[in-house]
Amino acid sequence: MGSDHALMALRADWQRDLKRCHDELGFKYVRFHGILDDDMSTLIMENDQLVYSFFNADQIFDYLLSIGMRPFVELSFMPSMLSSGNDVVFKYKGCINPPGDINAWNILISKLVTHCVDRYGIEEVSLWMFEVWNEPNLDVFWKGTQAQYFDLYLNTATTIKKVNSALRVGGPATAANDWIPAFLDFCKKNNAPVDFVSTHHYPTDSFGKPGDDTITQLAESERSILQKEAGIAKTEARGKPLYYTEWCTSSNPFDVLHDQPYAASFIIKTVIEAQSLVNGYSYWTFSDIFEEKYFSSIPFHGGFGLMNIYGIPKPSYRAFEILHQCGDTQLTVDGKHDTVDVWLFKKDNTYNIISTNWALPRHYIDTERVRIKLLNAGRVKNASVRYIDDNNSNAPKEWIDMGSPDSLLPKQAELLEAKSKLVAAPIEITIEDGINYLEITLLPQATACVTFEVYE
Numbered sequence: 001m002g003s004d005h006a007l008m009a010l011r012a013d014w015q016r017d018l019k020r021c022h023d024e025l026g027f028k029y030v031r032f033h034g035i036l037d038d039d040m041s042t043l044i045m046e047n048d049q050l051v052y053s054f055f056n057a058d059q060i061f062d063y064l065l066s067i068g069m070r071p072f073v074e075l076s077f078m079p080s081m082l083s084s085g086n087d088v089v090f091k092y093k094g095c096i097n098p099p100g101d102i103n104a105w106n107i108l109i110s111k112l113v114t115h116c117v118d119r120y121g122i123e124e125v126s127l128w129m130f131e132v133w134n135e136p137n138l139d140v141f142w143k144g145t146q147a148q149y150f151d152l153y154l155n156t157a158t159t160i161k162k163v164n165s166a167l168r169v170g171g172p173a174t175a176a177n178d179w180i181p182a183f184l185d186f187c188k189k190n191n192a193p194v195d196f197v198s199t200h201h202y203p204t205d206s207f208g209k210p211g212d213d214t215i216t217q218l219a220e221s222e223r224s225i226l227q228k229e230a231g232i233a234k235t236e237a238r239g240k241p242l243y244y245t246e247w248c249t250s251s252n253p254f255d256v257l258h259d260q261p262y263a264a265s266f267i268i269k270t271v272i273e274a275q276s277l278v279n280g281y282s283y284w285t286f287s288d289i290f291e292e293k294y295f296s297s298i299p300f301h302g303g304f305g306l307m308n309i310y311g312i313p314k315p316s317y318r319a320f321e322i323l324h325q326c327g328d329t330q331l332t333v334d335g336k337h338d339t340v341d342v343w344l345f346k347k348d349n350t351y352n353i354i355s356t357n358w359a360l361p362r363h364y365i366d367t368e369r370v371r372i373k374l375l376n377a378g379r380v381k382n383a384s385v386r387y388i389d390d391n392n393s394n395a396p397k398e399w400i401d402m403g404s405p406d407s408l409l410p411k412q413a414e415l416l417e418a419k420s421k422l423v424a425a426p427i428e429i430t431i432e433d434g435i436n437y438l439e440i441t442l443l444p445q446a447t448a449c450v451t452f453e454v455y456e
Contacts, residue, residue: 002030002246002283002284002304003285003286003287004032004033004289005032005033005292006060007034007056008289009030010060013289013309015063017286017289017311018064018287020307020311021287021320022068023067025306025321027069027286028068029071029280029282030064030070030071030072032074033077033090033094033134035112036075036076036108037077037079037094038080038095040056041053041055042056042057042112043082050104054111061120065120070127070128072131072243074133074173074245077094078094078098078105079108082100083100084099085097085143087143089141091294098143098149105152106156109156109160113159113167116128117163122167126164129195130167130170131170132169132170132171132172133149133152133153135173135175135200137172137179149172150183153172153192154190156169157169161193169195170194170196170198171194172197172198173245176202177199177201180236195240196242196243197240197241199233199243201229201244201246201247202249203226203249203266218360219360219361223360224273226273226274230242230244230277233277234277241280243282246282247284248285248304249266249316252302253290253293253304254302258314259302260315260445261315261388262358264315264316264393265356267316267320269341272354285306286306287306287307288303289305289309297406298406299399299405299416300314300396300400300404310408310416313421315393315447318421318422322388322422323354325352327345329347337368338364339364340368342354342372349453349454350452350453353449353452354447354449355450356446356447356448359444359445367442369439370439370440371437372438372440374436375435377454378454379454380436380453381453381454383427383429383438383450383452384424384426384427385425385427385448385450386448386449388446388448393420395417398416398419424451429452
């Protein structure tokens with residue numbers, strides 16, 4: 001999963017929310033910007049001497065390992081002491097220029113990675129991933145050229161491998177699936193180590209067809225566009241492990257869709273469609289503890305997070321909860337509909353039918369009654385259904401019904417937490433000619449998970 005920037009990982013509420021996501025949703029890695037930023041004091045100037053300090057990084061990595069997680073280490077941004085320019089990004093002013101002295105950059109990377117290996121051991125750190133920079137194909141994040149990024153990558157990857165060849169490094173960490181063939185061509189030509197390919201995509205990228213706003217961009221997108229683009233990227237990765245280190249409902253940091261059941265059904269559909277194409281798929285982000293532009297104090301403001309600033313789960317959080325609980329064995333489902341998708345998973349003696357009724361904004365969608373026929377199911381017992389929709393597992397809607405208060409009293413937060421939960425209700429199984437049938441009703445942009453047991 002994704003987060004904001006490294007300094008936020010020192011906050012108690014960030015750590016609280018991360019642990020909950022690990023414990024309840026099963027996330028294993030977290031990625032954030034800025035481990036090298038000035039506000040982390042990783043590299044500072046004292047009496048005209050460069051001073052390296054990894055204390056703050058240690059506090060973050062120590063915490064991650066203590067809760068059973070690992071960092072997906074994005075090596076960014078440029079310490080101002082090494083930067084060739086004064087260009088910055090975001091509220092926290094991450095430097096986005098190439099290094100003025102590539103050798104000084106290499107020394108920093110070597111010292112950081114060596115420190116991590118010394119502190120945590122090569123057996124542990126070899127399970128981390130080191131990703132070079134963030135979206136260098138966008139001017140907002142990299143003021144150098146593609147050739148300068150490739151040179152940065154070559155130097156960084158070579159330096160990391162000199163520390164220990166078992167360490168894993170990759171890139172190009174681009175937006176919109178860009179640069180992958182050119183990056184791998186460069187690595188092959190220059191013997192640059194590359195253990196994995198990483199990139200990003202959002203449905204609002206529109207892949208060459210941008211709109212005027214988020215809704216227009218999504219309306220001009222297409223159904224299953226992220227699956228299509230991941231398939232292309234998998235081919236372009238030439239057998240290398242493929243990691244999407246950012247994806248989300250939209251790339252807008254203040255988008256009401258992030259807080260709505262729309263996001264939950266989009267997540268379910270997108271994750272299931274991507275599972276055979278990617279090795280890792282990092283949702284951006286797990287929490288609204290986030291300040292790239294400014295830190296909003298409104299309880300539900302359309303932030304990227306699966307949880308709001310009070311740690312209250314949104315519908316998107318509950319989507320990942322369903323996915324985490326559904327089981328690893330996927331079975332065959334037959335049927336087709338313009339907006340409804342159905343998947344079947346098995347976990348021990350329990351089966352989970354996950355269904356979504358999802359459409360892009362401004363595309364046709366209506367309430368649908370879905371009838372499911374269970375073939376070769378034996379005797380079905382203990383069937384129940386959990387919904388994520390306008391009326392269920394929807395804390396943001398309850399907040400609106402409260403009058404959208406600018407802050408929450410403890411009792412209000414408790415109520416919203418309760419309203420966010422997945423609630424199971426019994427569902428009737430009918431038998432016709434010895435065959436089991438069940439029916440569910442899906443509101444527009446709804447998700448349902450039907451759980452049942454089968455006995456011979």
